[in-house]
Amino acid sequence: MGFSVVAIDADVGLRNLDLLLGLENRVNYTVVEVLNGDCRLDQALVRDKRWSNFELLCISKPRSKLPIGFGGKALVWLVDALKAREEGSPDFILIDCPAGIDAGFITAITPAxxxxxxxxxxxxxxxxxxxxxxxxxxxxxxxxxxxxxxxxxxxxxxxxxxxxxxxxxxxxxxxxxxxxxxxxxxxxxxxxxxxxxxxxxxxxxxxxxxxxxxxxxxxxxxxxxxxxxxxxxxxxxxxxx
Structure with missing residues (x-):
């Protein structure tokens, strides 16, 4: 369709969007590393070789814990950072919410x-x-x-x-x-x-x-x-x- 898209897997500890897309072996960094200052945002983005205008961003690695204080404000910052990239804002930012209606769900919908x-x-x-x-x-x-x-x-x-x-x-x-x-x-x-x-x-x-x-x-x-x-x-x- 030609639109630029960033998909965020916001399911902490139980991510699976990378598996569904066949990108599980290419996720080296996540949002946790970005927030900790261990990598840049562009390093955490995984570009799909089948679509040059599609990128995947995972919140965390399987079985990992989020930094203390991570919540809706951090996700809002993340979305704003994606929009402010030098190459331009993506046409669509899709957030894959976790199942249930607990804190993870509330965090995921905050920037939507x-x-x-x-x-x-x-x-x-x-x-x-x-x-x-x-x-x-x-x-x-x-x-x-x-x-x-x-x-x-x-x-x-x-x-x-x-x-x-x-x-x-x-x-x-x-x-x-x-x-x-x-x-x-x-x-x-x-x-x-x-x-x-x-x-x-x-x-x-x-x-x-x-x-x-x-x-x-x-x-x-x-x-x-x-x-x-x-x-x-x-x-x-x-x-x-």
Whole structure:
């Protein structure tokens, strides 16, 4: 898509974004070393050889501890430092939040001005998503979009899974994308090879690309109820917008 992106893995001690991208052997420095003065910020940034405009930044190494006093202010400083680099501010800074709603989550969302919430169409995930939405709004983040993950149209038709329309009505959030259940996701993550690079693309890969374009265009999609499914209709015929 041509945009410059820095992805920050903010999961302290349990990082995995480097594994998913196949960059685990190239992470030599982290934010901890930057804050301790052991390296420069540009040394901690890992550039992906497949995309010259994509960089990964990890908060810490596995099983390491953060410096005393590390919190939201430190992450705000980090984001400001990325924006002030000589080569220019990246078009997007994405912060991968840790699971849960403890101090790590609160720290990760401190510098954010918008959020993408990923949920699945089951009641436990939706309860968690509703709680997280409330915390984001309390922190002043009003621009919240959601991605509904691991959707199975066969189960929706059999009324064994909530539809995306049901999810959207329950959470009241703008719909950024719908990702179908796809076994290729597991294969790609185990290989450390991003799904969107697969040739030919899979349904999930196409769905991720469409969600990325909607994020760039500040657009959203609408879930629609399909009462009858004509023969040979694909996954995306279940959704409009």
């Amino acid at each position: 001005n918008e959020a993408v919430l990923v949920t699945t169409p089951d009641i436990t995930s939706l309860r968690d998503a509703d709680r997280v939405t409330g915390l984001l709004e309390c922190d002043g983040i009003r621009d919240i979009k959601m991605i509904v993950n691991r959707v199975r149209t066969d189960m929706i038709k059999g009324e064994d899974m909530m539809s995306v329309l049901d999810v959207q009505e329950m959470l009241g959030l703008a719909l950024l994308g719908v990702i179908p259940e796809d076994s290729e996701v597991i294969r790609s993550t185990n290989r450390g090879y991003p799904l969107v690079l697969n040739k030919p693309p899979t349904l999930a890969g196409l769905a991720f690309e469409q969600a990325a374009w909607r994020l760039v265009e500040q657009d959203s999609m609408k879930a629609v109820m399909v009462e009858e499914e004509p023969k040979k209709r694909g996954f995306f015929s279940f959704f409009g917008g």
